[in-house]
Amino acid sequence: MRFSRLLTYFAAGMTSRVLAQCPNYIDYSTQTHPPFSEGKYQLSFQRPEPSCRKFHLPEAEEAIEEMKGIVKDPDLFRLFENAFPNTLDTTISWKGFASENPEEELTFVTTGDIIAMWLRDSANQLRSYKSLLTANESTDSLASLFRGAINLQARYLIKNPYCNAFQAPAESGLPPEHNGYADTDIVTPAYDTDFVFECKYELDSIAAFLQLSSDYYEKTQDREFFGKFQWADAVETILNVTEGLLVGTYAEDGAVNESPYTFQREHTSASETLMNSGAGSPIRGGTGLVRSAFRPSDDSTIFQLFIPANMQFASYLGRCAEIMEGLDADLARRMGGFAENVRDAVNTHGKVDHAAFGEMYAYEVDGYGSSVLMDDANIPSLLSAPLLDFLNASDTTYQNTRKFVLSKWNPYYNWGPVFSGIGGPHQGPGQAWPMSIIASLLTSNDDEEIVAGLKSLVSTTDGLGLIHESINTFSVSDWTRQWFSWANGLFGEMLLDLKERKPHLLDESFQ
Ligand SMILES: *[C@@H]1O[C@H](CO)[C@@H](O)[C@H](O)[C@H]1NC(C)=O
Numbered sequence: 001m002r003f004s005r006l007l008t009y010f011a012a013g014m015t016s017r018v019l020a021q022c023p024n025y026i027d028y029s030t031q032t033h034p035p036f037s038e039g040k041y042q043l044s045f046q047r048p049e050p051s052c053r054k055f056h057l058p059e060a061e062e063a064i065e066e067m068k069g070i071v072k073d074p075d076l077f078r079l080f081e082n083a084f085p086n087t088l089d090t091t092i093s094w095k096g097f098a099s100e101n102p103e104e105e106l107t108f109v110t111t112g113d114i115i116a117m118w119l120r121d122s123a124n125q126l127r128s129y130k131s132l133l134t135a136n137e138s139t140d141s142l143a144s145l146f147r148g149a150i151n152l153q154a155r156y157l158i159k160n161p162y163c164n165a166f167q168a169p170a171e172s173g174l175p176p177e178h179n180g181y182a183d184t185d186i187v188t189p190a191y192d193t194d195f196v197f198e199c200k201y202e203l204d205s206i207a208a209f210l211q212l213s214s215d216y217y218e219k220t221q222d223r224e225f226f227g228k229f230q231w232a233d234a235v236e237t238i239l240n241v242t243e244g245l246l247v248g249t250y251a252e253d254g255a256v257n258e259s260p261y262t263f264q265r266e267h268t269s270a271s272e273t274l275m276n277s278g279a280g281s282p283i284r285g286g287t288g289l290v291r292s293a294f295r296p297s298d299d300s301t302i303f304q305l306f307i308p309a310n311m312q313f314a315s316y317l318g319r320c321a322e323i324m325e326g327l328d329a330d331l332a333r334r335m336g337g338f339a340e341n342v343r344d345a346v347n348t349h350g351k352v353d354h355a356a357f358g359e360m361y362a363y364e365v366d367g368y369g370s371s372v373l374m375d376d377a378n379i380p381s382l383l384s385a386p387l388l389d390f391l392n393a394s395d396t397t398y399q400n401t402r403k404f405v406l407s408k409w410n411p412y413y414n415w416g417p418v419f420s421g422i423g424g425p426h427q428g429p430g431q432a433w434p435m436s437i438i439a440s441l442l443t444s445n446d447d448e449e450i451v452a453g454l455k456s457l458v459s460t461t462d463g464l465g466l467i468h469e470s471i472n473t474f475s476v477s478d479w480t481r482q483w484f485s486w487a488n489g490l491f492g493e494m495l496l497d498l499k500e501r502k503p504h505l506l507d508e509s510f511q
């Protein structure tokens, strides 16, 4: 799926200009550009030239400059230099103000190769700059990018809380993108394709909004912002929707409960649609887990009680309750109580005893006793549970789970002579995802594991110097998605994390 066209860029406070001379990054990122790094892999330089970059952030340039002195391996540094600023360079597709309130900042963050804003991707794309975030009222600041994304996500969720990807705001003047895959979709509740790009209901999309809000608040303590626009309305909408999604398939008297959300698509792949007329597999009610029709890979769940998104939701709903305390005490109590219930439900219904690994978390459960034991590379995953601030990496159940998901017991673990890692049904068996290696390094304290992971990442970019979505475990030249900004940002976040936790490892050579 490729959506290419000329982009018009309006920066806050700048005059608009058409970047007719700038190459389309969807092509640019498939080609190599000098100067090449001076290590064995001779990685391409992949940043657009300065006048073609979409958002200029001095703090990011300083971080790159600082890392130049710290990361000794020239190929690893090149990968950082390309990957870390990728969201700023290529995906801040519009930044401006709401027409109904000229004080309300809006940031339209596209996913990369598709001109649409995913709630999950955009929250995580900005998270990669969290370590640089400080309170700042300027509309040219990183804080402004976060505020604009929170405001736009709030607008999206208030109107279509079940949807996962959205069109540019009307204020941008950017035309809606046509999503050919969605042409045959039959979805309840209905939506408008001028506003929504795709409407797969994923609990982690809702949790992503809470995560983004919590990230902003944690670094800025700017509670006042949350009281200014539609944030509290969006939170109330989310609570209404997710409380409704606690419902099971059958009512007490045996009647079939109407599913709050249904989705059907004409497609040859089973993971692109839902069984039982779009309602999904039967779920037992009363567990306290919130249903999710789709996963963060945008593939359908097998059982809708999807554990990683429930972890993420419980974690950030609880943190956002603290923000709400200063705004609406009743709503804050409702959030805090719900967050605790979901956390308890994850621990009561989300664990299994595995013959080889002992007590571990399941990927999905149905509440009747069946579970899916696997992990997918996309975050939220079981591997990433500590990154969701749900638990500590030292937790015993987590450690058992981690050993399982990084072993051949995980049905979506893929290995081969050139690359090994977790994949998923989105690209299918045989393809391992660099994102899973990055998540494993962010959750590891083991120097050997970290060095092996860095070596594997730096040697498998096919010379392009960017993080791809998936790689064939037998051939580095067979990969998917040349322009996947989230994965690039996550790589940058991971290397900055190692700079704090394991600086001695960045002295090594990864040749
Ligand atoms: C706020 O952000 C602007 C734009 O990046 C920057 O010029 C300014 O120095 C920042 N102010 C503070 C106090 O960090």
Ligand SMILES: *[C@@H]1O[C@H](CO)[C@@H](O)[C@H](O)[C@H]1NC(C)=O
Pocket: 233, 236, 237, 240
């Ligand atoms: C949430 O549900 C309550 C009760 O049905 C309703 O009064 C309220 O307007 C809803 N809030 C939002 C933001 O949808």
Ligand SMILES: *[C@@H]1O[C@H](CO)[C@@H](O)[C@H](O)[C@H]1NC(C)=O
Pocket: 389, 390, 391, 392
């Ligand atoms: C992780 O451990 C620290 C220190 O023991 C504790 O304060 C914190 O609450 C724990 N975090 C979670 C999510 O359990």
